[in-house]
Amino acid sequence: MENCVIIGSGPAGYTAAIYAARADIKPVLFTGNIPGGQLTTTTNVDNYPGFPEGISGNKLVNRIKKQAIRFNTKIIDKTITEVRLSNQRGGIHRIIVDKKNIIESKGVIIATGSSPKFLGIDGENKLIGLGISFCATCDGFFHKGKDVAIVGGGDTALEEASFLSKICRKVYLVIRKKSFKASKILQNRILKKKNIIIFFCSQITKIIGNNFLEGIQILQNKTNKIFSISGLFIAIGHNPNTELFKNQLKLDEKGYILVKNGSTATNKPGVFSAGDVQDSVYRQAITSAGTGCMAAIDLEKYLFFLS
Ligand SMILES: Cc1cc2nc3c(=O)[nH]c(=O)nc-3n(C[C@H](O)[C@H](O)[C@H](O)COP(=O)(O)OP(=O)(O)OC[C@H]3O[C@@H](n4cnc5c(N)ncnc54)[C@H](O)[C@@H]3O)c2cc1C
The missing domain is CATH 3.50.50.60 (FAD/NAD(P)-binding domain)
Structure with missing residues (x-):
């Protein structure tokens, strides 16, 4: 016993x-x-x-x-x-x-x-801790003054985007749906931030970088665009x-x-x-x-x- x-x-x-x-x-x-x-x-x-x-x-x-x-x-x-x-x-x-x-x-x-839930994209696993993160509080500081992206439209994603917007230059917020899932109060706060660029109806289709993250490809309205970023924060749950x-x-x-x-x-x-x-x-x-x-x-x- x-x-x-x-x-x-x-x-x-x-x-x-x-x-x-x-x-x-x-x-x-x-x-x-x-x-x-x-x-x-x-x-x-x-x-x-x-x-x-x-x-x-x-x-x-x-x-x-x-x-x-x-x-x-x-x-x-x-x-x-x-x-x-x-x-x-x-x-x-x-x-x-x-x-x-x-x-x-x-x-x-x-x-x-x-x-943590993964996006399921090639290269994602290998770059965890090398630019890809599941926690802005943990890793946001490494990207001070740089451009980053965050995936997700819920409360966690918006809270993390808000946190990152204070320390990073630009924050690309990638949301699969055509609207936020997060609470209205968080939505309002995010919409006021000038350095958060929101992509609705979008998804990340490619992760770029071999030894560390260098960028991502975002698909929106059937168009793929590449963005150079140093950090990708996955906040999909x-x-x-x-x-x-x-x-x-x-x-x-x-x-x-x-x-x-x-x-x-x-x-x-x-x-x-x-x-x-x-x-x-x-x-x-x-x-x-x-x-x-x-x-x-x-x-x-x-x-x-x-x-
Ligand atoms: C990539 C990444 C980076 C992170 N960076 C940071 C950071 O910089 N700072 C920070 O504070 N936090 C960070 N975190 C978060 C931190 O790792 C977690 O908050 C913390 O590890 C949670 O600890 P835990 O003991 O609750 O569970 P976990 O660390 O999740 O451990 C769970 C344990 O339970 C065991 N287990 C599960 N099922 C069973 C079972 N059926 N039988 C026996 N054992 C079982 C697993 O084997 C594992 O050992 C990071 C997380 C990730 C994924």
């Missing part, structure tokens, strides 16, 4: 492990098929506190992992394929590993993260990794795990959630680490009051 099973090995999962291990609740962490999580898909992380020169995404998450190992976290390189979560306070949760082994635990921390929990936990309309206000508690006793899987708003390494810490403290308190 375990006290604390952590599902996920991004900043949320490993930070939860550091806190749980130091509270002596002996966490067992399952890495899943992306050991280290989303940060392993990027080059430089410049906004994580404590690294004044920046740090590579891989190095950062490996350092958090090392810290979790230092306090004796048991790390298992396997994927969870099913969960049977108890409704009872003090109940036993069953976690199925690789479709065969069942682990029983009094507590579970879910930190399975989310996956994220998929939270919650397939496993669909019939087990309360999710919001976008599929993110619902947590109780000001805590990481889900609707099942002893089950807590941290990081991007429960956060459709901030989606940062630091906020994931923060909620990972919260989840471990919440679980430790839950176990204390059971005993």
Whole structure:
């Protein structure tokens, strides 16, 4: 019988492990098929506190992992394929590993993260972190004074366009539909910005650049045009990794795990959630680490009051 099973090995999962291990609740962490999580898909992380020169995404998450190992976290390189979560306070949760082994635990921390949606264009994958980004807050600064593009017409895309317009020279906003999906207030703000050039009914048909992004081709009204840009921000949404929990936990309309206000508690006793899987708003390494810490403290308190 375990006290604390952590599902996920991004900043949320490993930070939860550091806190749980130091509270002596002996966490067992399952890495899943992306050991280290989303940060392993990027080059430089410049906004994580404590690294004044920046740090590579891989190095950062490996350092958090090392810290979790230092306090004796048991790390298992396997994927969870099913969960049977108890409704009872003090109940036993069953976690199925690789479709065969069942682990029983009094507590579970879910930190399975989310996956950004891709455009599906040639060259996109290879230039992630080399000009292509899913996060203006993370990478906008690298393009200070330069021209960039952003794809998407929802709230996130418009918020990111607004942010980029303050630091970049020109921001091309590429929207597939003939209107915005975002709230009216954001639309009004964007329409007032002189350096945001909007392309409705448009799509990106080509990514230009071999070792780093150099430009894009935009198709509008059957005409292709090429634009030189240093950054392309893809803001067409994220998929939270919650397939496993669909019939087990309360999710919001976008599929993110619902947590109780000001805590990481889900609707099942002893089950807590941290990081991007429960956060459709901030989606940062630091906020994931923060909620990972919260989840471990919440679980430790839950176990204390059971005993
Ligand atoms: C290209 C890119 C660049 C970014 N740059 C920055 C940046 O500069 N600064 C910043 O703050 N943020 C950045 N982010 C965002 C940041 O990476 C995320 O906010 C953060 O990684 C979320 O952490 P997490 O622990 O919640 O989940 P994730 O990092 O998404 O990790 C999820 C983990 O869950 C595991 N998992 C999933 N399903 C299962 C399962 N069934 N069983 C077991 N394990 C499972 C996966 O294997 C993975 O290890 C970037 C994101 C991307 C994609």
